[in-house]
Amino acid sequence: MITLLDYGAGNVRSVINAIESLGEQVHLVKTEEDILSAEKLVFPGVGAFGNMMEILHRKNFVAPLLAYLKADRPFLGICLGLQALFEKSEEAPNMSGLGFIPGSVQRFSTDLSVPHIGWNGLNIQQPSRLFAGLEGNEKFYFVHSYHVKPTTDDTVLTTTDYGYGFVSAIQKGNVTATQFHPEKSGKSGLRMLENFLRNEGQMTLPPEISSRTALAKRIIACLDVRTNDHGDLVVTKGDQYDVRENGDVRNLGKPVDLARRYYEEGADEITFLNITGFRDFPLEDMPMLEVLRQTSENVFVPLTIGGGIRNYTDKDGRTYTALEVAAKYFRSGADKISIGSDAVLVAEAHLKTGIKTCRSAIEEIARVYGNQAVVISIDPRRVYVGKPEDVQHQVIKTNIPGPNGESYCWYQCTIKGGREGRDLDAITLAQVCEKLGAGEILLNCIDRDGTSRGFDLELINAVKGAVSIPVIASSGAGGPEHFLEVFTKTEAESALAAGIFHREEVPIGQVKSVLKGKVEIRV
Numbered sequence: 001m002i003t004l005l006d007y008g009a010g011n012v013r014s015v016i017n018a019i020e021s022l023g024e025q026v027h028l029v030k031t032e033e034d035i036l037s038a039e040k041l042v043f044p045g046v047g048a049f050g051n052m053m054e055i056l057h058r059k060n061f062v063a064p065l066l067a068y069l070k071a072d073r074p075f076l077g078i079c080l081g082l083q084a085l086f087e088k089s090e091e092a093p094n095m096s097g098l099g100f101i102p103g104s105v106q107r108f109s110t111d112l113s114v115p116h117i118g119w120n121g122l123n124i125q126q127p128s129r130l131f132a133g134l135e136g137n138e139k140f141y142f143v144h145s146y147h148v149k150p151t152t153d154d155t156v157l158t159t160t161d162y163g164y165g166f167v168s169a170i171q172k173g174n175v176t177a178t179q180f181h182p183e184k185s186g187k188s189g190l191r192m193l194e195n196f197l198r199n200e201g202q203m204t205l206p207p208e209i210s211s212r213t214a215l216a217k218r219i220i221a222c223l224d225v226r227t228n229d230h231g232d233l234v235v236t237k238g239d240q241y242d243v244r245e246n247g248d249v250r251n252l253g254k255p256v257d258l259a260r261r262y263y264e265e266g267a268d269e270i271t272f273l274n275i276t277g278f279r280d281f282p283l284e285d286m287p288m289l290e291v292l293r294q295t296s297e298n299v300f301v302p303l304t305i306g307g308g309i310r311n312y313t314d315k316d317g318r319t320y321t322a323l324e325v326a327a328k329y330f331r332s333g334a335d336k337i338s339i340g341s342d343a344v345l346v347a348e349a350h351l352k353t354g355i356k357t358c359r360s361a362i363e364e365i366a367r368v369y370g371n372q373a374v375v376i377s378i379d380p381r382r383v384y385v386g387k388p389e390d391v392q393h394q395v396i397k398t399n400i401p402g403p404n405g406e407s408y409c410w411y412q413c414t415i416k417g418g419r420e421g422r423d424l425d426a427i428t429l430a431q432v433c434e435k436l437g438a439g440e441i442l443l444n445c446i447d448r449d450g451t452s453r454g455f456d457l458e459l460i461n462a463v464k465g466a467v468s469i470p471v472i473a474s475s476g477a478g479g480p481e482h483f484l485e486v487f488t489k490t491e492a493e494s495a496l497a498a499g500i501f502h503r504e505e506v507p508i509g510q511v512k513s514v515l516k517g518k519v520e521i522r523v
Contacts, residue, residue, distance in 0.1 A: 002197060003038035005029045005065070005081075007055045010046020010369055013333045015078065017297045018183035022194050035064040040197065041073070044183070045080025046330075047369045049105065049146070050092030052080050062098065069100045069175055076196045077177030082170065083148055085177055091146050101170060103150035110163025113470040115145040115372040115439045118493060119268060119522040120168075120180075121213030122158040127203035128171055130157075130195045136206030138188035139216055139522045140180035141302060142168070143335070143372045145439070147179060161213045174199075184302050184335065186263075216522040217487050218494030219511055220269040220472060221262040221501050225255050225288065235502060256294045262501065263299040265508040268522055270299060271442075271496065273338065273377070274307025289332045296333030305329045306338025306377055306442075310361060322361030323368060330369065337365065338442055340377040341415035344422055347432040351424075356436060366437030374440070375472075376433040379418050380411035380426035380459065381446040393425040396462045411445075411459055418446050426459065427466045434467045441467065442496070445475040450499060452478025460490040472496050479506055480514035487519045 002024045006012045016026045019042070029035055043065075045052050056062050069075060069085070083089060086097045089105035097105070108114045119139035124131065147166040150156060157176065160168035169178040176196065182189035195201075223235045235255050259270050272295075274288050292305060309326055313319045326337045339346075339361060346360040356363065366374050384402030388395040393410040401407060411426035430441050443463055445456040455473045464471045470493040473486045477497040486495050500506040515521050 001025050001027050001039060003027050003029060003034060003041050005035065005041060005043040005061070007045070007052060007059065007061070010044075010373070011296075011303075011330045011333060011335050012044050012046065013293070013331065014296050014300070014303075014335070015042065015044045015183045017333075018190060018193055018300060019197065021297075022190065022197060024197055029061070032060055032064040035061060035068055038068065039074070040076075040199065041068060042076045042078070042196075043081035043084070043177075044078040044181075045082075045084055047080060047373070048091060048367060049080060049083055049089040049097070050095045051368050052084060053092065053095045053097065056084070066098055066100065069098070072173040072175065074196070074199050075175045075177070076193075077175075078181060078183070079144060079179060082177035082179050083146065085170070085175075086148055086150075089146060100175075101148075101150055101155055101172065102152065103148060105146045106149050107146050108163065108166075112163045113468060113493060115143060115470065116147075116162045116215070117143045117372060117440060117470050118218050119185075119216040120160050120162065121210055122160060122168060123165070123210050123213060124158050124205060125153075125156050126171065127205050128157055128176065129199065129201055129203060130169075130171075130176060130192050131204050131206045132195050132201055133191050134188065134206045136208030136210065138185075140178075140182065140185040140189055140192075142180045143302070144179060145370070145372060162215060181302075183300060186300055190300060214520045215493070216268070216520050217515070218268040218472075219266075219483065219508055219521070220271055220494055220496040221259075221267040221508065222271045222273060222474070222496045222498040223255050223258055223502075224273050224498060225291065226274070255291045258502065259295045259299050259303075262508060263301055266512060266522075267301060267508050269302045269304065269494070270295070271304040271306070271338070274305070289328065292329065292333040302335040303333055304336040304338055304375055305334040306340060306375070309337050309339050309365075310342040321364065323364045326361075326365045326369070326373075330373075336373050336375050336440070338375040338377045339438075340379065343376045343378075343433055343438075344413050344415050344424060344429060346436065347429050348422065348424060350432055350436065351428075360436060362433060362436040362438055366439070371437045371439035371469075374438045375442050376430065376438045376440070377442040377444065378426050378429055378463075379414045379444045379446060381414060381418070381421070382409045383412045384409045394427040394462075394466075396458060398458055400458070411462075414446065427463055430463050430467050434469050438469065440470045440472065442472045443474055443492075448476030451476055452500070454478065454482040455486045455490075455495065457486065457489050460486065460492050464491050470494070477506075480511045483511050484514055484518060487515065 157171040384406035
């Protein structure tokens with residue numbers, strides 16, 4: 001029996017599913033005694049440091065947790081479960097950590113994008129049972145803006161490079177903790193998790209010991225999910241956002257089956273976009289929640305869900321917040337949520353006043369779950385202009401002339417699935433959302449959607465140059481060469497495709513074969 005400390009925030013379903021897939025049963029902590037009586041304790045902290053410590057204190061879990069740790073009993077902390085072991089964090093300067101390990105938690109200080117999101121390697125510093133059966137060259141999934149800095153090096157198990165070397169795992173007796181997510185790191189992560197659960201064998205080093213690691217470019221499979229005219233939940237794909245063909249919604253497969261296939265083919269991440277979410281309230285959209293639950297049972301890479309994450313008042317007058325909606329998705333298996341149309345409305349409201357209200361969906365979700373959990377999905381289209389001063393928007397010079405020979409354009413944000421344009425440009429939207437707490441940009445392009453002409457590199461470079469958070473390139477991929485192009489001609493951290501994967505025109509393995517040796521990838 002494995003005891004899991006779930007303090008109520010973020011996606012712990014994937015950790016439970018991973019443990020159960022390895023043949024173990026999970027008991028959730030409900031009382032102080034549950035911690036003290038645990039044989040093996042797993043603490044998958046998710047979210048923000050201050051919120052986590054507040055909840056641990058409120059539930060009276062701090063004292064029994066420290067007693068368990070000091071007794072040197074088997075413990076595995078994950079992400080915030082690592083950071084909680086330290087004395088303090090820059091994320092919440094007025095809130096003390098557990099203080100089990102001397103040192104602090106610091107925000108990344110680098111010119112690279114923050115959060116650090118994606119698959120990176122490990123520089124192993126000492127032997128551990130966790131490494132049994134590993135080669136040493138594996139990549140594991142990270143998603144964080146802060147990293148631990150121990151006072152001394154004796155507890156450092158691994159380091160990882162991102163601008164500079166940081167501590168990515170610690171080991172102190174039977175207490176281990178990782179900044180990365182084993183439960184989201186595919187077969188390698190499951191093997192490491194199994195090694196902890198078995199807790200047997202000799203301390204070991206893998207055969208390959210690296211001295212420097214690199215963040216991999218991510219290949220993301222996107223599944224647009226909606227109900228067709230027959231009431232079936234299907235994966236579909238639009239042509240410049242039109243999902244109908246011969247009058248019917250395109251049916252490219254079942255979402256759970258496709259997600260499992262992409263995981264087995266090597267996708268680094270899976271994104272579900274509930275494209276009818278702006279009409280149907282997510283808390284009543286049980287089929288989509290069930291898709292997440294079923295997918296997380298067999299797919300051990302990150303899952304993102306978008307569609308309808310907003311404040312809502314139902315027909316009976318009951319009001320739900322966007323935070324409650326997001327929580328429902330997280331508890332059903334999502335690791336990140338994507339906000340689309342409502343992000344545009346939030347940004348427009350902010351631009352009118354310049355004031356951060358701390359009440360918008362972006363701000364509230366980031367406060368509880370961390371900015372790494374909030375993705376902003378931008379759906380822009382090109383608008384050509386004769387000269388930059390013709391509009392009050394951020395304009396770029398383009399190498400793709402307009403219909404009248406225009407050499408400048410701006411990217412107009414849209415809402416409602418691209419059906420309504422707004423007086424806001426994509427660059428400004430990305431900047432405002434970063435300021436409000438978003439941790440990643442999913443950058444679509446209506447003009448390229450379904451065209452197989454490749455990604456809009458000018459749009460990607462313009463947005464990437466304006467923000468310091470990661471950018472996912474989307475819309476237009478027609479072959480492996482387009483992934484190579486976007487990774488060598490822009491600084492985008494990842495690239496997303498849908499139709500070419502659904503129709504099996506370009507397998508994910510083929511994309512990675514073309515990239516291998518030219519771009520850092522997870523093999």
